[in-house]
Amino acid sequence: MAVDPPDERRSFLKLVTAGLGALTAGLAVIPGLGFLAAPGLGFLAAPPRGRAGAPGGSPLRVAGERDVKPNRPLHVTAVGPHDDAWLRLDKITLGSCWLVRAAEDGPIRAFSTVCPHLGCGVDYDEMTGRFNCPCHTSAFDLDGRCLSGPSPRGLDELETHVEGRDVLVRYQRFRVGTAKREPIG
């Protein structure tokens, strides 16, 4: 059957029309995808603003040195400045940690409360003397070692030191779910 000339023309028109439609849709969607990627994908992201005292930056006072008793883990919060998208916050709770000290006047260690398994907050159980994750029952000893449960690594230790009468902690977050510890943010 011979192709009718108008039919041939119409097939071409259909193709061009579909192309123009796709072009306009693409022009609307593609810049939007760049926009969506902005905060997440490094190669498209705006340059970081950078600011003194950003999380993981300067050490924050979390407790008095004498408040930390031997073998009595102390739950403390890290409050400090934080940049979050357009927000510039001077004082916000960045997270919390457990302060642990083995002996009177002994060194103080700080463990993030973020469970390395899936990010729930670990609690201290006085009966067993262990840190327990309420979500998936990982258990950790006072040195942060994982004793049981699905956690791929021990509790994340935070850099800490005593300055005068204050305990200072450099608060940081780490990627969860991995055996290796990787800082994020």
Add this chain to the structure above:
Amino acid sequence: MSAERAAEKKATTTRDGTLRGWLADRIGLEELERTIRAGQVPGGASFWHTLGSVAAGLFVLEAITGIFLATAYTPSVTGAWASVAYIQDQMTLGWFVRGVHSFGSSALIVVSGLHLLQVMLFGAYRRPRELNWMVGLALFAMVAVFALSGYLLPWDQKGYWAKLVEATIAGSAPLVGATAQRLIQGGASFGTMTLTRAYALHAMALPAVLTALVVFHVYLFRRHGYTPKWSLSTEAAAARAVPAWPDQAFRNAVVGVLAWGVVGVAVIARHGAPLESPADPTSSYLARPEWYALPLFQLRMFFEGPLEIIATMVIPGIVTALAFALPFLDGGATNHPRDRRRVLTAGALGLLALTVLAVTALAKDARDPAYAKARAEEKARTETARRLALAGVPADGNVLRNDPMYHAREIWDERCAGCHGLAGAGGEKGPDLKGYNSRAWIRGFLANPEGALYMGPAKIEKGMRPVEATPEETDALVEYLYAETGAPDADTGKAGRGRDLLSPKDCDTCHDFDGEGENDGPNLKGRGTPKWVAGVIADAGHPLLFTDRNKMPKFRGKLTAQEIDEMTRFVIDLKAK
């Protein structure tokens, strides 16, 4: 197996084993295709018929960009401007996405308006399409409400004040006004609920209702079809009919791409939509509505006081009612313009009136120096706010807090204003620092050091005596002191002559000039430089400064080094004020 069961089985199994066949069975692909293919354009495809589709396309563009924007926008008094500034200035292509959304809305209004005019010209509102004309008018009104509600969302000066005026106009309506205003505002006055309501309306309610209306509009259009040009008889139009797909669709796509191109070029040329400084309810902002509302704005100018309602409600109300009633008022025998002179004349006059009103409003502002000044001031405020927002916006939404001078002003109010003046009215216990160390300030000081604007309020025993000199000598002394402040525009020759006068005028009895000698009065070397000012703030009683006659408290230890730096800059900046 019964025959019934067999028939049922046949209907639910794949006809030819392909995915297409499977889908065709389930969603009725063939009927859909038939419906699409059945669309005919009597009288042939035409660019006249493209406008409705292009408007629909622009609406889709608004929806897409709107969803993207919603992923980064926050509707709150403290966060709205900050998030929009972040989109505009920091997110990848944020300015572009926002620009397309904003300019696209203008394009949508233009194209919808043109579509309306085309329908009017072709008589396409006439029987049996009366209802679709009314649905179209409702759509047009909703597009306007869309634009007006979106306008507020950035919570910048422009949006805030325009919306405030609109809410007040709504409040002036008889009987329901107060309630309407409360509903718009989400309370007795403008606040966070104003924003959340506008946002819910703009991003949820309107899209849903508009989409439903568009579907109905298109359904009615498909039912009644295209209205061919008036010059064609029904038979002639039918003879020339072509399939809408692809003949008309192609033209729609061409004009659609063109409209998109215009929007895109405008966005790039102007680097996106404007974003003014954050809404400041305490400012006296010169509010102007967006272009599409200018005719109404100008109309209001002709009606003062209690008559205002004529411009804001009565005239727009009558015009709207007439527009909706148009299909029933027409009365023309055919679609030919000749038979519809009254309608078309009224339409043309209406369009002319809108244009004249808008142009009048624009021309008046263009001639008005007060308008230009207000715009320039807003531009400066905008630049400051946008620059400061690059460092992030504090949680209270006050971006000016990022400015060290804002902090300095707070310190000034708390620590300095008790003794010093800043308004040129004199201080309580110290000099007024308005224009401090400008030539005028120095001249006034030399003429009357113990005057109310200078050291008078400090009540220093055996203070400085007025300088007695000829006008030329005074000029030279002023220039000498002005040059010591490090002013780049000082006349060094004249300043040198002033320096030579220090001994003849007995200044050296109390002052040294070398930066080392201690005396009753301050050593004048580098007096007024940032280092010197910082020294005065830190400890004005220093032997090189005001020595034991000093009455100003020491601020070293009370202010941090950084705060002293900020205060120094604050004081230095006073020279130019």
